[in-house]
Amino acid sequence: MVAILNRLADAIVQQSLLVCVVFLLAAGTSWILRSASAHWRYLLWLLVLAKCLTPPMVNLSLPVLLPSTPLTEAPLADVPIEPTVVSQAQGVADESAAAATEIQDDAMTRVAIKARPAHDATRGLPIRAVLAAAWLLGCAAFGMLVAARIWRTHQELKCSRSAADGATLELVAELSRTLGMRTPPEVFTSAAAGQPFVWGWLTGSIYLPTDFQQLGDAPQRRTVLMHELAHVARWDAAMNHAQLFVQAIFFFHPLVWRANREIRKEREKCCDEIVLSSSLASPRQYCEAIVEMMAHAVHGRQAAPALAVAGEVEAVEERIAAMMTPHRRFARRASWAARWAVLAAACVVLPTALVVTSRAESPTEAAADATAAVAAGEGSWKKGQELEVRIVDAETQQPLPGVTLELQNQGEGIDFQDVREFATDANGRAVLQLSDLPPTAVRVYPTKESYVPLRVYWEGAPWAKLPAAITVPLTRATPIGGVVKNEAGEPISGVAVEIHYWATGEGKAPHIRANINAKTTTDEQGRWQIDKMPAEVEQDEVRIWFTHPDYVSDHVRRGYIPTPLYPSSSFQKLFDQKAVTAMRRGDDVRGQVVDETGKPIAGASINVDERYYWWSDEPPRATTDENGEFRIVGIEFKPNERLALHGQSPLYVAVQAAGYAPELIGVDKGGVIPPVTLRRGQTLRGRIVDTQGQPVEGVGVIERQWRGQRNRLGLGMKSNADGRFEITDAPADDIQYDFSKEGYMSVENLALKPGSEETIVTLKAPLKIKGAVIDAETREPIGQFTLLKGIDYGDGRAPEWPNFMTTQMAGGRFETSIDQEEFSWQLRVEAEGYMPAESRAFRPYKPDQGEIAWGVELHKAEPFSGTVLGLKGEPLAAADVYLSTTRTNLDGRKAVYHEGNRVTKTDTSGRFSLPPEVEPFCLVAIHPDGIAMVTEKEFAESTELRLEPWTADNEQLQIIRRPSPGQHVNFPKP
Structure with missing residues (x-):
């Protein structure tokens, strides 16, 4: 024994x-x-x-x-x-x-x-035998306790239940068919039910409160029933009993308790996804339904069972946060990739026992570490450095040959437009030749047919820290598609369909994201398909554009990501390739272009969009024929009160022809417009030099503004070896230009006018700032920190910190440059566990110039935390708390704009935590029940934020801690 x-x-x-x-x-x-x-x-x-x-x-x-x-x-x-x-x-x-x-x-x-x-x-008796005997007794005791609770609950429900009414049964039958269930489950009402839940041995039955028909509105009740039906369809009742069985065996094991808790949490989230994927309600409406049921459960006599729609209070916050996360896609069931991946893991993990052994250190390990350190940039950047990239299939881990790799480097003296192309060999490997100059950013774009394209990105200063080699898995793409029809329901062939999707991505060194810019054209049946999308996408980041010369179309230009004209179908329909897009004919604009003598001008280009930059090759919307006539189709004229108030037209047409000056015409409605007369073009000449008077070659001469319109003419170029530029076919009036080249201070909004004399444009050297970042107490360098570059408007408002000017730094030192003279600039350094530090305002050439040293000492600081209290003084969970240093706008009881201010949510005890902040700030807590607002001075006196109820006076607010002169502010009050 x-x-x-x-x-x-x-x-x-x-x-x-x-x-x-x-x-x-x-x-x-x-x-x-x-x-x-x-x-x-x-x-x-x-x-x-x-x-x-x-x-x-x-x-x-x-x-x-x-x-x-x-x-x-x-x-x-x-x-x-x-x-x-x-x-x-x-x-x-x-x-x-x-x-x-x-x-x-x-x-x-x-x-x-x-x-x-x-x-x-x-x-x-041996101690192991004693422990084994104690385990047997514990199993028996735990099992009897669980069995008693199950029997008691079953008896109570059996005695108090009654069949649901006919309307509820009919609704359940309808929703069951939506889920593909052959037979709807039994549905009961019970006075013991505080909220809807499922109870039973295998699939289970649905139990509802007796006043269920009075809870919430009809859409809310539909989503609640769909949630419980999802439990039934998934056999969650049987799985719940299996969990209890395992818990009885491992009653002593805390990780088994934790695993069971995680299973229950994820199970509820799975049912939530099933509800939202069925398009019965928006995430917000569904969350409101859950909260309604949870509030009702407080008055019920039955504790929240495992398969209740709201469940335990502490789990609801996490579910709501998951559902309300932007860019979230919801699935009805686990993808085949998930099923096969977990099945493969089960085959490996479940029958395996790990046995720990020792191994001798490889004699080449130290040398390999040293090589990696050199490749990571711990020394000086050397010419001829290489990056070995290996591409494998994410599922099979087999090497992928024939993968195209585009390499793009960025840094001082590096041409960002110089994109080099490589391809993987039979072993899935490619050796990429890096820039001879130290790059501050390196991008690698792997693409292969039927796989999801990626962007692999490193950044850092004084150069990006790269490994000697990296393995990148590519995931099989999931096709999406649909059909394009006209307003009469007829298919349209030849529609250009373009998809743009940049995922949020993961990681820092490198940062990897799905990077999709794909095009296709509809066939004779109007159908289109693109095979590049991942199986799961962030829906708010996807743009799908449709363009056809005879219809109202999206017109996508390089570097510009417009909001699509046609709303996207549900992603379920896109993945099922059943999405339908109906394009509109719109209006047309017709006219004629003539010279000063009335002679028609053939070949004149008609543009209604910005031309963007001089290097953009944007085709015109129309071209005049031999009679000088043109027709633009697919134009929509929509009422615009703001334009009408300022006397502006909804559409501006730029007309250009070789040898003629451009003309700009405002158009208010479709039909025939008066003839457009073009006059002879003028020539604009200039020369670009540095501060020593030496010519500067390759400077971008970029047209910015003409007659109140930006980038309309495309009259730009680069300076030649003598620093000269000559722009023909220019108008007689002023055009504002920007002059820009890496390594020089840009000149912006310089007004140029045609004439016989050259305009001399002088480019100055950029302002360089460098320094060290150290711990104020230990005086040791801080290894990892973030450098932000911001605009200081000098009028009392907080600096603006654009995201694209944020750089991750390492090694305790930094170097950056300022190449715009128009503004004053500030630098900010952030590091985890420290109070941020901000520089003084640097004013390029007013008087700051050359190279400036800025030493940064960071002081340790803990994140600050507080508590949000409800209207009755109770701790409030799931409240949004904004750390507002710049503008935050509220409308309709929510923040509609907060300029990238930090935001967090309160936990179940109403607590929140935010990084330390050196700027004056407002803390704004927003909850469906009300709003709380305090400044940093008020927060220093009390860390409790007490909600005030929503009223007509606080539902629409502009909150600016440091406003500019004359700027309207609701809080803080002056």
Whole structure:
């Protein structure tokens, strides 16, 4: 009997340790996939449950480096042994006694063990047998407790339930068909039900409060029923009982308790996704329905069961936060990629037991580390450096040949437009030749047919820190598509369809994101398909444009990402390739272009859009024929009160022809417009020099503004070797130009007018700022920090910190340059655990110039935290808290604009935490119940933000802590 108990104890210990390993794997992978569909994470956590019931069948050796000072060792044959933990920097590995007995005693694979006296069997009952007996008693006690609770709940429901009314049953039957269920479940009402839930042994039945028909509105009740039907369709009741069974066996194991809790959380999120993917309601409406049911449950007599729509209060906040996250896509079921990935992981993980062994250090490891350090930039940047890129299939991990790799470098003296192209060989490898000059940013764009295109991005100063080699997985693309029709429902062929999708991405060194810019054309049936999209997308980041010469169209230009004219279909329809887009004919504008004598001008270009930059090759919207006549189709004239108030037209047409000056015509409606007369063009000449009078070649001469319109003419170029530029066919009036080249201070909004004399434009050297960032107490360099460059308007308002001027830095030093003289500039340094530091205002050439040193000392600081209290003084969960240093606008009880100010949510106890801030700020807490606003001075006196109810006076506010003169502000009051 003792021997049996000993073996049982060994098995329980071994299985418990293996469950720990699988738990850590599931937790880590779930964290990585925290932004993915909940179906992924639910399947991963089920692996922990399955591991509890799967005995070890295959032993897998795990070689690791042992510590430099080894643990006490003894020959395996000399002493009885027990497993010990081998700990080192790379992780912590556990051994079991059963695993240790299988390790061979040789020079290369030894297990570190501690010598211990053999147990004397005469001294009472062995401790393992005692523990095994205690475990059996615990299992029995826990099982009886759970069984009693289940029986009691079942009896209470059985006695209090009654069949639901006919309208509810009919609605349930309709929603069941939506989910593809053959037979709808039984539906009961019960006075014991505080909120809707599912109860039963396998699929379960739905229980509703007796006053369910009075709760919320009809759409809310539909979403609640759909949530509970999702539990039934997924057999969650049976899985819940399986969880209880495993919990009874591992009642002592805290990680099993935690895994069960995560399974329940992700299960509810899966049902939430099923509801939202069915398009029954928006995320906000559905969240309001959950909160309504949770509020009602407070008055119910039944505690929230595991399969209730609202469930436990502390879990609701996380679910609402997940559903209200921008760019979220919801799936009805786990993708095939998720199922196969988890199944493959189960085949490897479940039957496997890890056995920790040691390995000798490779004699080349130190050399390899040194090589990596050099490649990472710990020294000086050298010419001829290379980056080896290996591309593999994300699912099979097999190398992918024929992958196109575009390399783009950015930095001082580097031509950003010089994009180099490489391709992977049969082993999926390509060696990329990096820039001879140190790049501050490196972009690699891998693309291959039927795979999702990526952008792999490094940045840093004084140059980007790159590895010697990197392996990048490409994911198989999911096709999307649809059909384009006209207003009469007829298919339109030849429609240009363009998709733009830049995902948020992950990581910092490198940052990797899906990077999709794809085009196609509709066929004779109006159908289109693009095979480049990932299976899961951030919906708000996707742009789909439709262009056809006979219809109202999107007109996409380089560097400009407009909002599509035609609203996108649901992504479910796009992935099912059933999306329908109806294009409108719109109005047309007809006219004639003539010279000063009335002679028609053929070949004149008609543009209604900005031309953007001089290098853009944008085709005109129309061209005049031999009679000088033109016709622009697909124009929509919409009323615009703002334009009418300022006497402006809704459409401006720029007319240009070789040898003639351009003309700008305002058009208010479709039809025939008066003839457009073009006069002879003028010539605008200039020369660009540096401060020593030497010519500057390759300066971008960029047309900015003419007659109140920006970038309308495309009259730009680059200076030649003599620094000269000559622009023909210019108008007689002023055009404002920008002059820009890397390594020089730009000149902006310089008005130029045609004439016989050259205009001399002088480019100055940029203002350079460099320095070190150190800890104010230890005087040691701070390794990782963020450098922000901002505009100081000098009128009392807070600096503006554009995102594209933010750079991640390393090594405790920085160097940056300012190449715009129009504004004053400030620098800001942020590092985790420190108070930010801001520089003085730098004024290029007024008087700052040359090279300026700015030493930065950062003082340690803790994040500041506080509590948001509701209208009755209770801690308020799920309130949005904005740290507003610049403008925050509120409208309709929500923040409609907050200029990138930091935002967080309160937890279940109403607490929030935000990074320390050196700027004056306002804290703004927003909740459906009300709003709270305090300045940093008021927050220093009390860290409690008390909500005030919404009123007509506070539903629309402009909050600016440091306003500019004359700027309207509602808070803080002057």
